[in-house]
Amino acid sequence: MADRLPDADGIIVRGTPIDRALLDGAPRLRFVCRHGVGYDNVDVPALTERGIVLAVTPDANATSVAEHALMLMLALSRRVVDFNAGVRAGNWVVPAESRTSDLAGCTVLIVGLGRIGGRTARLCAAFGMHVLIHDPYVPANTVSALGFEPVPDLAAALGRADIVSLHLPSDGTTRGTVGTAFLAAMKPGSLLVNTARGTLVDEAALEAALRSGHLAGAGLDVIHDEPMRAPIPLLALDSVVVTPHVAASTRQGLRRMALAAAGNTIDFFAGRLNPSAVINRELLADGRQPARG
Numbered sequence: 001m002a003d004r005l006p007d008a009d010g011i012i013v014r015g016t017p018i019d020r021a022l023l024d025g026a027p028r029l030r031f032v033c034r035h036g037v038g039y040d041n042v043d044v045p046a047l048t049e050r051g052i053v054l055a056v057t058p059d060a061n062a063t064s065v066a067e068h069a070l071m072l073m074l075a076l077s078r079r080v081v082d083f084n085a086g087v088r089a090g091n092w093v094v095p096a097e098s099r100t101s102d103l104a105g106c107t108v109l110i111v112g113l114g115r116i117g118g119r120t121a122r123l124c125a126a127f128g129m130h131v132l133i134h135d136p137y138v139p140a141n142t143v144s145a146l147g148f149e150p151v152p153d154l155a156a157a158l159g160r161a162d163i164v165s166l167h168l169p170s171d172g173t174t175r176g177t178v179g180t181a182f183l184a185a186m187k188p189g190s191l192l193v194n195t196a197r198g199t200l201v202d203e204a205a206l207e208a209a210l211r212s213g214h215l216a217g218a219g220l221d222v223i224h225d226e227p228m229r230a231p232i233p234l235l236a237l238d239s240v241v242v243t244p245h246v247a248a249s250t251r252q253g254l255r256r257m258a259l260a261a262a263g264n265t266i267d268f269f270a271g272r273l274n275p276s277a278v279i280n281r282e283l284l285a286d287g288r289q290p291a292r293g
Helices: 020-024 046-047 063-080 080-088 114-127 140-145 152-158 181-183 203-211 249-271
Strands: 008-011 030-036 054-055 107-111 130-134 165-167 190-194 215-220 241-244
Touching: 008 249, 020 046, 020 203, 030 249, 046 054, 046 063, 054 249, 063 080, 063 114, 063 165, 063 241, 107 114, 107 152, 114 130, 114 165, 130 140, 130 152, 152 181, 181 203, 203 215
Parallel strands: 008 030, 030 054, 107 130, 107 165, 165 190, 190 215, 215 241
Antiparallel strands: none
């Protein structure tokens, strides 16, 4: 890639970090598009300083990730992994006292009502769950109009929820959101689901909350340090279900992201890029988007 960068006007990336070192080797670069919605591996200030627009594919993976979040809720509530392992070991056992539970009738707290959070909330409602929404950037009347309950007090909402599902970006204001205080405020016996970013969660604090029995389980599609180079302590717990950041990577999701990334790139150089896909929109306001043609 280093041989190609000096001639590149635009670049589409998935996991490749976009940092100052890379930018130093790309003097012509004017546009970067992430094949996805997260951009914590992109140095946005460095791009903005150089007038390089950053875009993402905001709608392309929402359905896939929302379905994955619901799958993790079901897997934890119904203890699918444990039962599957037992049957494969030859144990066809129906417990006298069930440790599984229905999603219907449960209360779920969606933290972050973006595109993915909104899709997840609708799926949860379809399963008969009572949906709480915490998002200080979305007006309460908007949340209510969608049929959900707005909860401005996060700590109080954590104490009500049987399941907490994270749908936040990872940035300087959100990293480490799920720490000791957050976990302590959660309802005893509740579940945590994270399909957003691993850096939102203090994994040592989560492990402690699970080992103590305060939380009943956690479903994680993301971990703090990716890719995982060695097994993390959470993997020693039967109450944890982990997938390798594949929530968005269904066949359909990957196709949608690929087409959206290509479309954004074409639209940028044609001067018609949709601002809703742009992260550093101040560059568009400054008139730095190229004219059509």
